Amino acid sequence: MGYTQGSTVALTSTVSLSVLDQFGGSKLLSPEKIRWIRPTPLPTKPVDLAFREALATPIGAKPFEKEKCWSPAIIFSDFTRKHSPFISQLVNLIEPKTDDIKIICAGGTHVPSEPDFIKKVVGEDIYKRYQKNIRISSVKNPASKYEWIGVTSRGTPVELNKELFDRDLLISTLNVQPHYFAGYEGGAKALLPGCSGLKTITTNHGYVIGNPNCKELAIKGNPTREDMNEVPNVLRESMKIEHRIMDFVLNQDGTLVKAAYGDPNLAHQQLAENYSRRVHSVTSRPSALVVTAADGPTGTNLYQALKAATFGAGLVIPSHHPKSTVLLLASLETGVGGDAFKAEMETYGKMDPDKVIEDLKKRAKLGKVTEASQKPNRFSLDDKKTDFIVVSPKAPVAVEEFLDKTRIKFFRSIDDALRTLDQKLYEKDVAVIPYGSSTVPLVV
Numbered sequence: 001m002g003y004t005q006g007s008t009v010a011l012t013s014t015v016s017l018s019v020l021d022q023f024g025g026s027k028l029l030s031p032e033k034i035r036w037i038r039p040t041p042l043p044t045k046p047v048d049l050a051f052r053e054a055l056a057t058p059i060g061a062k063p064f065e066k067e068k069c070w071s072p073a074i075i076f077s078d079f080t081r082k083h084s085p086f087i088s089q090l091v092n093l094i095e096p097k098t099d100d101i102k103i104i105c106a107g108g109t110h111v112p113s114e115p116d117f118i119k120k121v122v123g124e125d126i127y128k129r130y131q132k133n134i135r136i137s138s139v140k141n142p143a144s145k146y147e148w149i150g151v152t153s154r155g156t157p158v159e160l161n162k163e164l165f166d167r168d169l170l171i172s173t174l175n176v177q178p179h180y181f182a183g184y185e186g187g188a189k190a191l192l193p194g195c196s197g198l199k200t201i202t203t204n205h206g207y208v209i210g211n212p213n214c215k216e217l218a219i220k221g222n223p224t225r226e227d228m229n230e231v232p233n234v235l236r237e238s239m240k241i242e243h244r245i246m247d248f249v250l251n252q253d254g255t256l257v258k259a260a261y262g263d264p265n266l267a268h269q270q271l272a273e274n275y276s277r278r279v280h281s282v283t284s285r286p287s288a289l290v291v292t293a294a295d296g297p298t299g300t301n302l303y304q305a306l307k308a309a310t311f312g313a314g315l316v317i318p319s320h321h322p323k324s325t326v327l328l329l330a331s332l333e334t335g336v337g338g339d340a341f342k343a344e345m346e347t348y349g350k351m352d353p354d355k356v357i358e359d360l361k362k363r364a365k366l367g368k369v370t371e372a373s374q375k376p377n378r379f380s381l382d383d384k385k386t387d388f389i390v391v392s393p394k395a396p397v398a399v400e401e402f403l404d405k406t407r408i409k410f411f412r413s414i415d416d417a418l419r420t421l422d423q424k425l426y427e428k429d430v431a432v433i434p435y436g437s438s439t440v441p442l443v444v
Contacts, residue, residue, distance in 0.1 A: 106194025187268030303337025
C-alpha cells in the first residue's frame with residue numbers, strides 16, 4: 001500500500017484484466033463485454049502534509065497542544081483492515097508531553113493480530129521501544145478484560161477493554177471507507193466494536209437484523225452506527241476519558257487523499273461524506289452479472305470477502321430473468337472466518353430467506369444474536385434480486401466444503417462458474433468491480 005505523493009495510473013483494460021488474471025482469467029468474458037466499475041481517484045497528499053493539515057484544523061475538538069495527554073493511548077485497526085500511516089507521527093507528536101503511551105490494536109471479535117503484523121504497522125523502532133506497552137484488544141484474547149461503564153440510549157451495555165481506563169486521551173487512527181452495515185469504517189468503531197466486549201458487540205450488531213437502514217454509506221438513521229457513535233460520550237461521562245481520531249481516506253490504489261483530526265463523530269462524518277463517498281462510490285447503470293474482486297486485507301477470508309459481494313449486489317438488475325448473479329473473486333488464503341460466522345451460515349445456509357429474517361428477528365428480541373448474525377441477514381435481504389457465486393482458485397478445501405452447506409456456489413475458476421449460468425447473463429454487458437471491497441456502485 002503506497003502512501004506517498006505520486007501520479008495516478010489510468011485504469012485501462014490491460015490493468016483491469018490483470019484482476020481477472022489473478023483468478024485464472026476468462027475466455028468467456030471478452031474485453032468488449034466488460035464494463036469496468038471504478039470511482040475516479042482524488043488528488044493525493046504526502047503523509048506528513050496530510051498529518052500537519054489535520055492537526056492544524058481540528059474538527060469539533062480543541063487543538064492537540066491544549067489536550068492534557070498525560071497518559072494517552074494510540075488505537076489502530078487489526079489485520080483485516082488497511083492500516084494507518086500515522087503511527088510514528090502520533091508517537092512523535094505525543095512524546096514531548098509524555099512517554100507513558102499505550103499502543104492498542106483494536107480487534108473486536110477477530111482473532112488477535114500476530115506480532116509480525118503489529119511490528120509492520122508501528123515500525124521496528126517504535127515496536128522495540130514500546131513493546132511492553134502494546135496491547136491487543138480482542139474477545140478471543142485471554143488477556144483482554146472488559147468492564148461495564150454505562151449504557152447507550154438504545155440500551156446497549158457498554159463494556160470496554162480495561163486497558164483504556166488508566167488513559168486520559170485516546171487517539172484512534174482508522175481508514176474510512178464504506179461498511180456494509182455500519183455505513184463507514186472508522187470513527188467510533190475504534191471503540192465499538194474495536195475495544196468492546198462480546199455482549200456490547202452482539203447487542204449493537206443486533207440492530208442490523210431486518211433493518212434496511214443498516215447499510216453502506218448510511219450514518220443518519222442507521223441505528224447500528226448511531227449506537228456506536230454514542231460510546232465516546234459514554235466513556236467521557238463515566239470515566240473522564242477523551243477520544244479523538246486521526247482517521248484517513250485512501251484512493252483505491254492505496255494513495256492517501258485526506259486525514260482529519262478531532263471529535264470521533266464530527267471529524268469522521270466529514271471524512272465519510274466529503275471524501276470517502278466521493279472516492280468509494282460510483283454511479284452506473286445496472287447489470288445482470290456483476291463480477292467483483294475482494295481486494296486488500298478483506299480478501300483473505302470468506303467472512304471479510306463477502307462484504308464485496310454485498311456491495312456488488314447493489315448493481316444487479318432486480319427481477320431479471322434469468323436471475324441476476326454476483327460473482328465474487330477472492331483469495332481466501334486464510335479460510336472461512338470465525339466460529340460464530342460458520343455457525344450462523346451453516347444454520348441458515350439453505351433456509352428460505354424470509355424464514356431466516358423471521359428467525360433472526362426472534363433471536364434479536366431475545367438478545368441471542370451473535371456478532372456474525374448480520375451476514376445471513378444481509379444475504380437473505382439480497383436473495384430476492386440476486387444469486388451469489390464465489391470463485392477462488394487457491395482457497396482451502398474447507399471453504400468449498402463450508403459453502404456447500406449454503407446457497408452460495410463455489411468454483412475454482414471464473415469460466416467454470418460462468419458455464420453453469422445462462423449465457424444471457426454475460427453475452428453483452430458484464431460489470432466488473434476491480435476494487436470490490438471499497439467500491440459502492442450506485443444505480444442510475
